[in-house]
Amino acid sequence: MTKLQNIYDNSPIIIQNLIVSLSGFNKFNQRYGRIYFEHRKFLKEFESWEKEKKINYQLKKLNEFINFARKNSKFYKKLYSNIPDKPLNEINDLKRFPIITKEMIRENLDEIITIPKWKGIISHTGGTTGKSLEVVFTKEDVMRRMAMLDHFKSRFGFENRLMRRATFNGQHIVPPNQKNKIFWRYNISCKQMIYSSFHTSEENLKYYCESLNSFKPQSIDGFFSSIVDLASYIKRKKIKLKFKPIAIFPTSEKVLKEDKELIEEVFQCKVYDQYASSEGAPFITECEKGNLHIELSTGVFEFIDENSKEIVVTSFDTKGTPLIRYRIGDSIEAIDFNFNCSCGIQSPIVKEINGRTTDFLVTIDGVRINAGNVANLFKNLHNSVIKSQIVQVSKDNIIIKLVVDKRIYKKEYDNQLHDEFLHKFGSKMKIEIQHVEEIEKESSGKYRFIINRI
């Protein structure tokens, strides 16, 4: 546990709201600077371009980005030393360059990054591959990515920062010993009410509904499974909602059709999906017609080979930790380059985004915790976990298997991890940490981050 978390946990709620808001202000300043507003303006214009013009722009950006990486990243300089330094004539020329993996990033981060860590903004991720992974963004990267996300939301009439927003995320906001039923904190800088996704039990959901009815959010975003649980509760208990959001924007989980319909019925508004991982993948966004558009200004998606659905990504707004032909671990269903969507945006369409798992663990109070949220608990272990797997063997017993990089893994990480899990899954949960040499795969040959045996 960090010092700040300790202070937070022992403060009254009014001070906790202040800490959340201060941290919010800090993020606000990182995200909403000059570059953000300039880029918002550009994206609006870009959207009106014809496909051909967009693809030319994409190629130009790609060439600039590769040159940037060659010049500023030791890792890429070495990796590309045998590849002629001449411009790409088409996106397909990218195939000249090698694919990079998560393990390569984990092992070589110091050589990949183009700015010192202290100058950048560190993002902890790993997703559901069981690796603890740290990447560094420049301030410009963060602002441009934020601009893209907000631009996407603005298409439906939701303006981030200016409108009330309810977020279900994995942020630590409820201390482990809290007795009262307040599972949310307010980030005043973004008009954002943050709801804990660790406490959405059947018993607690009525308090969430009361809070939402008084806050009246204009959008709901965050973990899809938490929003589904909430919607299901509202429907079953026939709770009357006193607000109608403009739209709902889920993040980081696979959006299932039936669940989406349930949410749309309960909240009387549309759900719009979006893909862009925390490592910094390029964007895919859903339009008003329900089609998934590749955002050509943000990067390139390729299939790893002709027969595969697995993708490699090149993401222009990752100047801090350049991702070029990066094997991110996700897969997509067919890209249609020629589809003419009636929404008016000209760009290739993706049939479906796969790869984001729907696996989850269960807290002692019966709350489902999705894989992305579980992966978050590894964030203080830096780049030291090569592979991990979490097995829930019973309602009150979780086993954490770890393959660690012995050069950098510290003994005290075991205790930190144990504490994190205990806080999030309940103090009565038995947490065992096992250090192993290898994680066994499924009989299908597939690795799974989460195995739930209950």
Ligand SMILES: [Zn+2]
């Ligand atoms: Zn469309």
